[in-house]
Amino acid sequence: MEIGAQTVQGVGFYPGSSRRFEAHVTVDPTADTVRLIDAETGKFLLICALSAVTVDKAAGQGPRQIYLPDNWLLQIEVPEDVAIFGEAPRNQLLRHFEEVRPRLIAVVAVAVMATWLVWKYGLTVIVAVAVYMTPENLRDYMDRGTMQSIDFVLADATNLSTSEQEKVRKIFDNIVAQVPQKQQRIRRFDLLFRDVEGMGPNAFALPGGTIVVTDQLVQEFGTDQDVIAGIIGHELAHTLQDHGLKQLYRGLSIYVLLAMIAGDLGPVLEDIALEGQVFVRLAFSRAHEAEADRIGVRLATEAGYDGKGLARFFETLQSEQLDLPWLSTHPSFERRIKEISEQN
DSSP states (O other): OOTTOEEEEEEEEOTTSOOEEEEEEEEETTTTEEEEEETTTOOEEEEEOGGGOEEOOOOTTSOEEEEEGGGEEEEEOOHHHHHTTOOOHHHHHHHHHHHOHHHHHHHHHHHHHHHHHIIIIIHHHHHHHHHHHOOHHHHHHHHHHHHHHHHHHTOEEOOOOHHHHHHHHHHHHHHHTTSOHHHHHHOOOEEEEEEOGGGOSOEEEOTTSEEEEEHHHHHHHTTOHHHHHHHHHHHHHHHHTTHHHHHHHHHHHHHHHHHHHHSSOHHHHHHHHHHHHHHHHHHHHHHHHHHHHHHHHHHHHHTTSOGGGHHHHHHHHHHHTOOOGGGGGSOOHHHHHHHHHHOO
16 A cells, blocks of 8 residues: 555445445545545455545535545545545534534524524614615505405495594594694505404504504494594504504514524424514514504594593403404503503
8 A cells, every 4th residue: 555545434336326335445645546446346446536536515423425536426434534535624614513512502502692682682773774764655555455455355345324434534634633744744644444343343553554443443432532532543653653564574574584594494484483473573562552552642632632532442342351352462451541541
């Protein structure tokens, strides 16, 4: 054997075949020579230059693939034997981190901490920028698309009389008049009525300024202008503070962040990630509701109504013990009634 030559063992594969054999490989870096030998027969199968050999990138602790000219393939288990073929330093470094468990744990811990910091602080900035960059025409497009979906799946045309609608619309116009002129100039506020039996007495706001009031709300509370004013003020506050967009962008940002970290999440993890946004957004939804209560009461009061009439809405729901799906993301009745009553 030549001076400086080393022999390693592995599993060889014939060109273009799954046929395998026990292989001895003699490597002489000085002479730039590699000799492939069948260990059972002692037959020389290939002689090639070491510089023509390619080593695959490190990926875990499994056998490494050594690619020889003419489509010969060699698999080697021992990392030190792989290094004889001139493994790239970056591959050696990666393998080193993969094989040393404490360091791998440290790398994972740092990645988890960085992810948490981005979620805790970075997403707030990202969401704020995204909301600021959202043009008004895109908000209008969101409103139209959302209403088309709602009308197709959930809602029916309103059954309210013209006079019932006009009473609510007058309250709506009075409260919109309290919105700062700058926001009135850039955003169009619209009031729509829909029969949504599954939603009960309720109203909701869309990002572009569309406010939807259910027939059930007017039928149950239409004679109390202060309640209607408080509810409309509350929903306008959601639009003015961009609560809907903030929740949407935050949820999407979390999903994108997970995808960047984990790659293809797969069907199961993808469902968990998307459904899990409900729980992540829950705290923000409650904070937004509390803020909308404060602003809504102020807007209704400035429009000449008793803004604290909003508390009577929650008192009625509490006394009737209504089990409505949208209440799960809102603060408790007791808390909201207390805070509204104490508001200056």
